[in-house]
Amino acid sequence: MRIAIIGTGTAGVSILRELVKNKNFSKMHIDAYDSTKNIGQGIPFQNDSEQLLINLPAEQMSLNLDNKREFFNWYEHQSTFKYKHPEYLPRFLFGHYMKSFIQKYNEQFENIHLIEQQVQEVFIEAGIGQTNVIYNVCTSEEIGKCKKYDVVFLTIGTMSYHDPYQLKGKKGYIHTPYPTYNTLDEVDETERIAVVGTGLASLDVIRYVVSHHPNLPITMTSRKGQLPSVRGEMPEVHFEHLTPVQLNQLKKEHFGNAPLEKVIKLFLKDCARYDLPIKQLIERRVGNPIDDLTYDLNHPIELGKLQSLLENAKENLNWIWNSLSRKDQKRFLSEYSWVLKDNSNPMPPETARLLVDYIQSGQIEIKSGLENIEYDDKQFHFEFKDQQETKQQFDVVINATGSKTQLADLDEDDQLIINMENRQVIQAHPLGGIQILAETNQVISPRYGTLDNMYAIGQLTNGINQSRNGVTMIVKQAVNVVKHLTKNN
Ligand SMILES: Cc1cc2nc3c(=O)[nH]c(=O)nc-3n(C[C@H](O)[C@H](O)[C@H](O)COP(=O)(O)OP(=O)(O)OC[C@H]3O[C@@H](n4cnc5c(N)ncnc54)[C@H](O)[C@@H]3O)c2cc1C
Structure with a gap:
């Protein structure tokens, strides 16, 4: 069985872990695609500042549903990175833990190949009048170089960032804040910085930017100006009524x-x-x-x-x-x-205490009522609703508004999805992302119906998997999907 895994973040690595455990593993030929930078780590857990923390205690986050401490045990057994207070560990460390599996499998198994390239096209090969399909995966525009598969896992993570004020490409506009340690590469010490968005991504930016841009206050702004909640002491709960x-x-x-x-x-x-x-x-x-x-x-x-x-x-x-x-x-x-x-997705208490300090010392200012941003070739003009000072100017704008959810909003940054929609492999779900079967994660093509052996996991399925994008939820889906594949073939 020829298998392609497109994207090797949390979902892709979890799929690989399940396939390796599968009784038919020796009969599989698996190609896992991703860029050299992200392979095995994905976007949220890429190499970045150690100030960016996992949003739950390290002992509660794991790729192993049967062992919640697997990541923490991995942390304790390695000696490269050690922290005084390891309750909340940096996100990149989770990435290294994930990558350790993919590296081990790559060395251990001849039927696993890591292809360090982005996929550009996935198209379906089916003769006229026939219903059985073969999937083609291409990393270039040369059709002769596309590879054929029986099974495809579409695990490409989040869609690109929103650009609500159409500022992409303007000088001083940083469209995506990650990795944060590159975000300030081109920024001068004296430039006025605004972060647009007050969700989790903006906190990542603030944690890094405040300590590397100490001379001027930074403005965080959004329509509501509301920060995420702070993680409390979360007990185990179960439902007896909502069942x-x-x-x-x-x-x-x-x-x-x-x-x-x-x-x-x-x-x-x-x-x-x-x-x-x-x-x-x-x-x-x-x-x-x-x-x-x-x-x-x-x-x-x-x-x-x-x-x-x-x-x-x-x-x-x-x-x-x-x-x-x-x-x-x-x-x-x-x-x-x-x-x-x-x-949901609350911030660690440590981040909340830091924010209180920053606000009290005037290092950050949080402004609500953002209505519009315009650029005049020199600086960005922010317009606020119901504020005495209705306009403010900034030299640098860091976009932390989060990723797009609707296929209709995509541009060339999501070319693979656009191409797949154009080839009628995938179709938009009216509430966001693509159409899949909720029970099995099988992709529903507008041309071929439910595709037996093409599965999608992650934010791309947000219309069906509403708010289900945390690590544990992704791992659970990966386990179910591989079970379904085994039953189906
Ligand atoms: C900033 C941030 C922080 C988060 N923190 C947490 C947290 O602390 N705890 C938690 O439970 N959840 C967290 N999440 C939620 C997170 O999205 C999931 O937990 C999980 O990492 C998503 O996994 P994924 O595999 O779907 O996406 P990713 O891990 O991003 O993996 C997708 C991979 O696909 C690759 N890819 C994309 N396009 C292509 C292509 N065309 N060809 C080949 N490869 C491609 C990408 O390079 C990437 O490596 C966070 C999310 C974000 C955005």
Whole structure:
């Protein structure tokens, strides 16, 4: 069986780990594609500043679902990188841990080949009138050099960054903040810097930029100006009300869908079992970053419970989300998803304390109400809503607005996806990413229907896998996908 893995970050490495364990492994010929820079590490865990931390305790993040401490044990057994407080370790270290598997397999097994090139095209070969397909994977425009496969794993990670104010290419505009230690390469000490976006990526930038640009304050800005929450003490939780059995019953009674109101009610019943003042917690923000961060730092128990319950909801979101009608999915996105967004992927408490210090000392300023940015060949003019000082000028703008979710927004930075859509291998999901079968991650082509042996995992599937992009959720999908492949072939 000829297998291509396109992209070797968390999803690609996890697929490889599962294939190596598979009883049919010796009959497989596996090619894993990625750039030399990212191979085995992916984007979030690439080599970067050690100030960028994994957002959960190191002992809780692992590629092994049966051993949560696998990464931490790996850390303890290596001697190159040692930290005084290893509770939250740098992200690049997780990348080295991931890469250690791919390197070991590459040395150990002759049927695994690492191809250090980006894939440009994937197209389907099927004779007219035939339904069996062969996948072609190409790293150049020369069709003769494309390789043929029976199975393709599309594990290419996130789409490129948003460019909400159309500034890409302007002098002084840094379109993507990673790796942060290159972000300031061209920036002068006296230049005024603004970071656009106040989510997790902006915190990465701030952690690095503040310590390397000490002479001028940095402005962080977005429409809401709201920072992520702070990680509390997250207990293990489980649902007794929001369960597949209950949702199957609801689906029987409501034309095949579980109504959103009833799903929320079940979730609230589970929250009540943990004695959670949910309304108070989700409405806790007052809009002042210091007060909001301090509140979170001072309420680790309540907040931890909320975060655990939301995380559990996210981990189960495949069957919850895909039980809703399209109308309810849209309603969830407009009315409820902010609760998930505001309280999941929390920052480590250490980062929160650092931010409080930076804000108090005036090293960073957080401004909400960003409405527009214009460039006049010299500097960037920021317009704010309802602020006394409605316009402000900056020399350098670092984009931390996050990645695109819709195929319709893509440009040449996502050429592989654009090409695959054009070749009718993939199609857009109306709520984001591409169409896949929720249960199996099989890609649904507009021309060939559900593709037996092409699977996609990661942010590219965000319309189906709403908010399910953390390491554990990706690994779970990889395990299921390889099980499905084995059963299917
Ligand atoms: C900044 C950031 C920090 C995060 N921190 C955490 C965290 O602390 N904990 C957590 O659980 N989750 C975190 N996440 C979520 C994270 O997205 C997932 O945990 C996970 O790393 C995603 O894995 P992936 O394999 O889908 O993507 P990636 O790990 O990015 O891997 C995708 C790979 O595909 C390659 N690729 C792309 N296009 C091509 C192509 N055309 N040809 C060949 N290769 C290609 C890329 O080079 C890359 O190596 C973070 C996300 C981001 C963006």
